[in-house]
Amino acid sequence: MNFAAILKDAVIAFNVFVLFYFLVLNSIYLILFLISLVDVLKFVRRTFFSDYRQIMQSDMTWPISVLIPAHDEEKTIVETVRSMLMINYGEFEIIVIDDGSNDGTLRRLIDAYELRRSDRPYRYSIATGQVRAVYGSLAHPNLTVVDKEKGGKADALNAGINLARYPLFCSIDGDSIIEDNALLRVVKPFMEKPIETVAAGGIVRIVNGCDVKDGRVTRIALSDRALPILQVVEYLRAFLTGRVGWSNLQSLLIISGAFGIYKKQEVLEIGGYTHGTDTEDLELVVRLHAHMRCKKQPYRVVFVPDPVCWTEAPETLSVLARQRNRWHRGLLQTLWHHKRMLFNPKYGNVGLVAFPYFVLFELLGPFIETFGYLAVIVSYLLGILDVQFFMMFLAVAILYGMFLSIAAILLEEISFRRYPGWIDLTKLLAYSVIENFGYRQILSAMKVKAFWDAIRRRRGWGRMQRRGFRQETLRGQVSR
Amino acid sequence: MQGALIVTVLSIAAIFLALTILIVTGKAWREFRDGWCRARRRVLEPLILKYTHGSDASVLPALGGAIARRDRVVVETILLDHVSRVRGIEHERLCRALDELGFVDRFLANLRGSRWWGRAKAAEKLGIASAKRATSQLAAALTDEVPEVRLRAAKALGLVGGRAAVLPLVNALTEPNRWSTIRIADILTGMGGEVVKELMDAFPKLNAHAKLAALDILGRIHALEAVPWLLSRLDDPESNVRARAAHALGAIGVVDAAPVLRKALTDAAWPVRAMAAKALGRVHDLEAIPALCGALRDSEWWVRANAAEALKLAGPPGIEALEGMLKDTDLYATHQACLMLQDAGVLDRRVAELAGNGERRSAAESVVSRFVQAGQLSRLRELATAHSDAVVREAVLRLLPQKAVTGAAQ
Numbered sequence: 001m002n003f004a005a006i007l008k009d010a011v012i013a014f015n016v017f018v019l020f021y022f023l024v025l026n027s028i029y030l031i032l033f034l035i036s037l038v039d040v041l042k043f044v045r046r047t048f049f050s051d052y053r054q055i056m057q058s059d060m061t062w063p064i065s066v067l068i069p070a071h072d073e074e075k076t077i078v079e080t081v082r083s084m085l086m087i088n089y090g091e092f093e094i095i096v097i098d099d100g101s102n103d104g105t106l107r108r109l110i111d112a113y114e115l116r117r118s119d120r121p122y123r124y125s126i127a128t129g130q131v132r133a134v135y136g137s138l139a140h141p142n143l144t145v146v147d148k149e150k151g152g153k154a155d156a157l158n159a160g161i162n163l164a165r166y167p168l169f170c171s172i173d174g175d176s177i178i179e180d181n182a183l184l185r186v187v188k189p190f191m192e193k194p195i196e197t198v199a200a201g202g203i204v205r206i207v208n209g210c211d212v213k214d215g216r217v218t219r220i221a222l223s224d225r226a227l228p229i230l231q232v233v234e235y236l237r238a239f240l241t242g243r244v245g246w247s248n249l250q251s252l253l254i255i256s257g258a259f260g261i262y263k264k265q266e267v268l269e270i271g272g273y274t275h276g277t278d279t280e281d282l283e284l285v286v287r288l289h290a291h292m293r294c295k296k297q298p299y300r301v302v303f304v305p306d307p308v309c310w311t312e313a314p315e316t317l318s319v320l321a322r323q324r325n326r327w328h329r330g331l332l333q334t335l336w337h338h339k340r341m342l343f344n345p346k347y348g349n350v351g352l353v354a355f356p357y358f359v360l361f362e363l364l365g366p367f368i369e370t371f372g373y374l375a376v377i378v379s380y381l382l383g384i385l386d387v388q389f390f391m392m393f394l395a396v397a398i399l400y401g402m403f404l405s406i407a408a409i410l411l412e413e414i415s416f417r418r419y420p421g422w423i424d425l426t427k428l429l430a431y432s433v434i435e436n437f438g439y440r441q442i443l444s445a446m447k448v449k450a451f452w453d454a455i456r457r458r459r460g461w462g463r464m465q466r467r468g469f470r471q472e473t474l475r476g477q478v479s480r
Numbered sequence: 481m482q483g484a485l486i487v488t489v490l491s492i493a494a495i496f497l498a499l500t501i502l503i504v505t506g507k508a509w510r511e512f513r514d515g516w517c518r519a520r521r522r523v524l525e526p527l528i529l530k531y532t533h534g535s536d537a538s539v540l541p542a543l544g545g546a547i548a549r550r551d552r553v554v555v556e557t558i559l560l561d562h563v564s565r566v567r568g569i570e571h572e573r574l575c576r577a578l579d580e581l582g583f584v585d586r587f588l589a590n591l592r593g594s595r596w597w598g599r600a601k602a603a604e605k606l607g608i609a610s611a612k613r614a615t616s617q618l619a620a621a622l623t624d625e626v627p628e629v630r631l632r633a634a635k636a637l638g639l640v641g642g643r644a645a646v647l648p649l650v651n652a653l654t655e656p657n658r659w660s661t662i663r664i665a666d667i668l669t670g671m672g673g674e675v676v677k678e679l680m681d682a683f684p685k686l687n688a689h690a691k692l693a694a695l696d697i698l699g700r701i702h703a704l705e706a707v708p709w710l711l712s713r714l715d716d717p718e719s720n721v722r723a724r725a726a727h728a729l730g731a732i733g734v735v736d737a738a739p740v741l742r743k744a745l746t747d748a749a750w751p752v753r754a755m756a757a758k759a760l761g762r763v764h765d766l767e768a769i770p771a772l773c774g775a776l777r778d779s780e781w782w783v784r785a786n787a788a789e790a791l792k793l794a795g796p797p798g799i800e801a802l803e804g805m806l807k808d809t810d811l812y813a814t815h816q817a818c819l820m821l822q823d824a825g826v827l828d829r830r831v832a833e834l835a836g837n838g839e840r841r842s843a844a845e846s847v848v849s850r851f852v853q854a855g856q857l858s859r860l861r862e863l864a865t866a867h868s869d870a871v872v873r874e875a876v877l878r879l880l881p882q883k884a885v886t887g888a889a890q
Contacts, residue, residue, distance in 0.1 A: 045597040046628055051663065060662045119858035191659035392485040399492040406499045413503050425507060429500060 004382070011379050018372045019393070025361050026400050032245030033407050039244050043305055044415045052184040055191060056090050062168050062190055063091035064183060064261065067160030069153050070174035071099040076312070077174050078112045083215030084172070085140055089183040093142045095160045096174075100129075100150025105174075109145050114138040122146075126158040126272035134163070153257070154273035154280040161264060161272050170261040171281070175312050177207060177217060178259065182307035186261050189302040196300045198288055199262045201255030202307030203239045205418065206232050208315065217310050222424045227320065229431045230439045231313045236428075237408040240305060240415075247303035251354035253289070255301065257281035259309030266291070276337065279330025286338050289350045306416065321446050328366075328450035335359055366447035373441075398436045405432035520554045528558050531577065532570050539577035547581065556583055564608050571610070578609045591617055596626040603629060607636025615640055619648035627657045634660070638667030646675050650682045653690035665693040669700045676703045692724045699728030707734050714740055719749035726752060730759025738765035745771050750780040757783055761790025769794060769801050776805055776813035784812060788820040799826055806850035818856040827851060831863050834875035848879050857881075 055061050066084055070077050077096070084094050098106045109115060118136035129151030137143040148159050157171055168190060172178060182202060189197045209223030222229050246252045255262075260281060267273075270291045273280040285301060292299040314320040335342075335358060342359060344351040379385035409428050412418065419425060524543070531542035540546065547555050559581075563574040578584055587609070590602035603621055606614045618640065621633035634652050637645040649668055655661045668675045679694045686694060695713065698706045710732075713725035726744050729737040741763070744756035757775050760768040768790070775787035791798035803826070805817040821827055826847075833844035851860060857880065864876040 051659070054663060054666060055659075058662055058666060060665075116862065117858055119856055188659065191662065192657050194658050389485065392489060395489045396485060396492060399489060399496060403492055403496050403499070406496055406503070410499050410503050413506060422507075425503070429503070 007378070008382050008384055011375055011382060011384065014371070014375050015379065018368060018375070021368055022393075022397065025365070028357060028361070029241070029400075029404055033241045033404065035248045036241045036244040037407075037411060039248050040240065040305060040411050040415050047306060051188075052088070052181050055184045055188065056088055058090070060191075061090050062187060062194075063093075063166040064089065064187065065160070065164030065166045065169040065264070066092055066094045066183075067157055067164065067169055067171050068094065068096045068174055069099055069156035069160065069171070070096055070101065070105050071150070071153070071156070072101045072103045072105060073174035074101070074103040074105045074108050077105050078108050079212065079215045080172070080174055080176060081109065081113065081143065081215075083177045085143065086180065086215060087178060087183055088180045089187075091166075092183065093144065093165060094140075095163050096143070096145045097156040097160045098145060098147050099153065099156035100148065106145070106147055110135065113140060113143055113145075115143075115145055118144070120144065120163070122159075123162055125162050125268060128159045128162060129155050131159060152275060154275050154277075157280065158272040161267060164264055167264055168261055169264050169267070170259070171257060172309065173258040173311060176204075176258045177212065177215060177310040179217070179308040179310070182259070182309060183261075185307040186259075186304050189300070189304065190261070190263075193300065196298050197263070197302060198266045198292060198299050199255055199260060199285060200302040200304055201243070201252070201260045202303075202309055203305050204235060204256045204258045204309045204311055206235060206313040207310035208313050210310065212310075220418055221421065222419065222427050223315075225315055226431070226434075227315055227317070228313045229427055230435050231320075233405050233408070233428060233431050233435055236412055237405055239303075240411040241404065241408045243303040244305055246354060247301070249349050249353060250300060251349040252301045252303050253286055253350070253354050253358060254282050255285050255303070256309070258311045259307065262288075277330050277333040278326045279334060282330055283334045283337070286334055286341070286350075290338060290341060290347065293347045293350070308418070317442070321449075324443060324446045325450040325453060328363075328447040329454040331358065331363055332451060332454045335363055363451075366444040367451065369441075369444045370448050401436045401440065402433050405435065408432075517554055517557075520551055521558060524551060524554055525558050528555070528562070528577070532562065532566070532573055539573075539580055552581075555581065559583070560605060560608050563610075575610050579611070584609055584611045584614070587611070588614055588617060591621060596624075596629055599624060600626070600629045600632045603632035603636045607632070607639035610640055612640055612642065615642065615644050619645070622648050622652045627655070627660055630655065631657075631660045631663055634664045634667055638670055641671060643674060646671065646678045647682070650675065650678045650686075650694070653693050654687045655690075658689070661689060661693050665697050668697050672701055673703065676701070676706055680706060680709050688718070688720070691718075692720055695721065695724035695728045699724075699731030702732050704732060704734065707732060707737060711737060711740050714744055719747070719752055722747065723749065723751040723755040726755040726759045730755070730762040733762050735763050735765065738763050738768060741765070742768050742771050745775055750778070750783055753778060754780065754782040754786050757786035757790050761786070761793040764794060766794060766797055769797055772798075773801050773805055773813075776816050777808070777810040784816045788816045792820050792824050799824065802826075803847055806847065806854070811854075814850070814854050815856075818851055818854045821847075822851075822856065822859055827859055828863070831860070831867065831872060831876060832869070834879075835869050835871040845875075845879065848876070852879060852881065 068077075068080060068084070073080070081094060081096060096109060098109070115135035115137050118134050120134045120136065122131050122134055129149040132147045132149065135145040135147065137145075144163065146159055146163060148156065151159075160171075161169060168187070170183065170186075186200050186202045189200045206223075206228055207217065208225070208228035209221045210217045211219040211221075222232060243252060243254065257280065262284075266288060267284070270284075270287050274283055274287070277283045288301065314323055335355070338355075341347045341351045342355045347355070376385065376390060406429070409425075409432060413425075419428065527542045528539070531539045534542070536542060543555070556578075559574055559578050563571060563578065566574065584606065587602040587605045588611075590598050591606065591614075593599055593602070599621065603618060606618060615637065618633045618637050622630050622637075624630050624633065630652065634649055637649055646668070649664055649671075652664050653661055653668075655664065668679070676698065679697060683691060683694055695710070698710065707729065710725050710729050714722050716722050716725065722744065726741060729741060738760065741756045741759050742765070744752055745760070745768075747753050747756065753775065757772060760772060772787045772791050772794075776784050776791075778784050778787070788802065791802050794801075799821070802817045802821050805813050806821075808814050808817070830844040830847045833840050834848065836844075848860065851857075860876055860880060864873055864880060867873045867876070
């Protein structure tokens with residue numbers, strides 16, 4: 001058998017594998033969508049009877065420590081804190097952890113909120129970098145700012161946990177805005193099942209294009225730029241048809257670092273956030289699953305599709321590449337670190353369903369997609385490409401991608417309807433088609449590169465450029 | 481194979497197209513319907529308000545003798561919106577209108593429906609409509625298989641009120657869903673004194689978390705008649721019951737409960753000690769001051785914090801005791817006393833006295849020195865730089881350690 005024949009057989013085998021892989025992956029997507037559809041409808045019906053006012057007024061509502069790690073966030077940090085101070089919730093404290101910022105993050109906070117050094121004791125329940133000072137606010141008794149040496153986001157969050165007074169803590173990114181009722185909505189699972197619920201996450205939406213005034217989103221609209229809109233479609237798909245489904249299967253592995261709420265006791269038991277990964281939010285949830293399974297205690301990690309956290313999305317490909325590179329590296333590090341959970345019945349659905357899915361489809365999917373394109377070229381060169389079949393297969397893949405995106409938009413339209421205008425809806429529909437021609441392929445390439453970087457043990461966040469929230473007031477002044 | 485692929489492509493394309501059409505037509509229909517409802521509301525609302533503020537026995541003449549089938553939803557929405565906002569005779573008239581137009585009958589029918597959200601909505605609306613004749617059906621809905629329906633039925637019973645609604649609600653405290661229990665407890669609290677007897681009678685039959693909720697309710701409604709019964713709960717074998725009973729006694733604020741609460745300060749379970757300390761603060765029992773000083777040395781933070789708070793609430797004798805505790809050998813007790821004295825503004829007062837002379841000045845110096853020894857320097861540093869009196873600033877700087885003085889200067 002000569003080399004050409006071996007290559008030909010290998011390429012044919014790979015093509016058959018890709019076809020099988022494609023069928024399995026899309027069947028999973030379809031199942032997740034159907035589960036999500038039922039869950040979202042149920043959720044919407046339940047929210048008709050919102051008890052949020054009662055939750056806010058009740059003495060029995062769990063108080064929450066809101067942790068905001070910040071590193072070089074001077075453009076957005078004051079707005080973020082202001083939005084948190086205005087949030088509708090009974091008892092809560094805000095702890096901003098300035099993780100060795102090089103810009104004016106701390107100074108802006110000191111000026112904006114009349115901060116003074118405080119004697120509040122800092123206990124190293126979880127080991128963290130050196131805390132230089134703890135500040136209290138004269139204007140807002142529930143605001144504390146920690147100034148610490150740079151140790152990364154995980155270290156900053158651990159410092160916040162050390163200082164937190166309350167049994168629940170909520171982690172929020174320094175560049176995010178939380179809706180008024182978000183905490184009330186996300187705490188509800190803890191109110192309903194206080195023993196079992198150990199963590200809950202909310203939906204993250206993209207603020208680019210929206211108007212922000214005094215730390216609140218005052219007008220919701222899509223950006224004028226293509227890249228943020230593509231990410232809006234992607235986020236809708238990931239959250240509404242992905243996480244809702246995984247949450248239903250009790251296999252939710254990710255609670256977005258931008259907005260998640262956790263029981264402090266359980267997180268302390270596992271030693272807080274870990275430093276050994278680029279996605280500390282994913283790793284924490286996976287470790288929580290492992291810990292609770294080992295304790296053999298009934299527990300749940302819940303995704304609540306209604307609380308909204310608005311966050312700034314990358315507007316350039318280079319920034320997007322850095323962000324996705326970090327996410328994918330973090331995924332690889334976490335899955336590798338917890339590889340004992342893979343196909344391990346001890347971890348229930350998490351080990352038998354979610355873990356294999358994340359390894360086979362989320363982690364290796366971009367490789368298989370990229371190699372698939374290469375295989376097409378090689379098949380063509382070897383003269384074994386059935387062009388008609390290939391075109392059909394490509395059409396199915398693209399149409400199925402479009403179907404999944406449009407299904408997510410449908411879920412959004414029958415449930416939360418955050419984008420009220422016809423123009424926005426038209427844009428979403430159009431971009432759910434456009435994203436299949438280039439954007440998805442670029443994302444796959446970024447993830448392949450991330451894999452390579454992870455193997456080379458390249459670490460870090462990369463520089464994330466922030467434009468700051470679009471200010472309604474500033475816009476008004478300019479137009480005048 | 482290719483045939484199957486063609487069919488797949490066409491099917492997915494058809495589904496894609498169908499979903500797109502569904503989204504667009506759904507949005508268009510919703511906007512049209514909302515617009516139409518707003519227009520009809522503009523016409524119908526003034527007519528209903530005229531009836532509400534008028535004296536007609538029936539709402540039908542105001543609506544032209546009958547309501548068209550297409551207007552029923554709009555009329556129902558208007559009536560339910562307004563009935564929850566008004567009281568007295570206007571409330572009664574709107575409730576009567578809801579009954580007269582057949583809405584209450586429809587809600588009752590929906591309460592027996594097969595869809596859970598339909599039953600939950602019906603229960604909610606029956607509550608808003610204060611439909612007294614629905615009490616027994618709402619009580620039956622407390623055993624519905626869906627928690628949401630049970631919770632709405634409980635809320636509705638609270639709104640309907642009356643003794644017939646109390647017992648089912650007390651029994652519903654055994655709900656497994658914690659949030660439902662909290663809400664039912666809120667509802668019972670809102671009903672006031674009429675629930676006390678039922679709560680005490682039902683107590684032995686309630687499960688653990690319902691018992692705690694019942695004790696909380698008695699405290700929140702300040703049920704004086706329940707005090708002897710609550711005192712006897714301080715001997716309950718279950719520590720959570722003892723803790724909540726102590727908390728309830730504190731919330732009611734009866735001085736007669738103080739001796740028993742003082743005894744509870746030595747309970748083996750720390751939640752009971754913490755709640756007893758808190759309750760003693762609320763009943764202003766001066767005889768408890770030595771025991772509360774002892775509780776400042778407790779191994780549990782909550783007990784220490786509540787004891788310090790209770791001493792502050794005891795007024796000047798309590799503050800004096802807190803100042804005395806600054807000399808204590810137990811560092812936790814000293815720290816807690818410092819925090820509370822600072823919180824009560826005592827430190828600022830004492831610092832101001834540094835400008836004087838004689839006994840008051842030496843007493844002030846002693847207190848400030850104790851703060852310095854305890855490492856509670858933050859406020860002192862501020863006063864050393866920002867106090868309006870230069871003599872005071874100088875006196876504080878003299879008492880502060882050199883390192884802290886440098887910090888204050890910065």
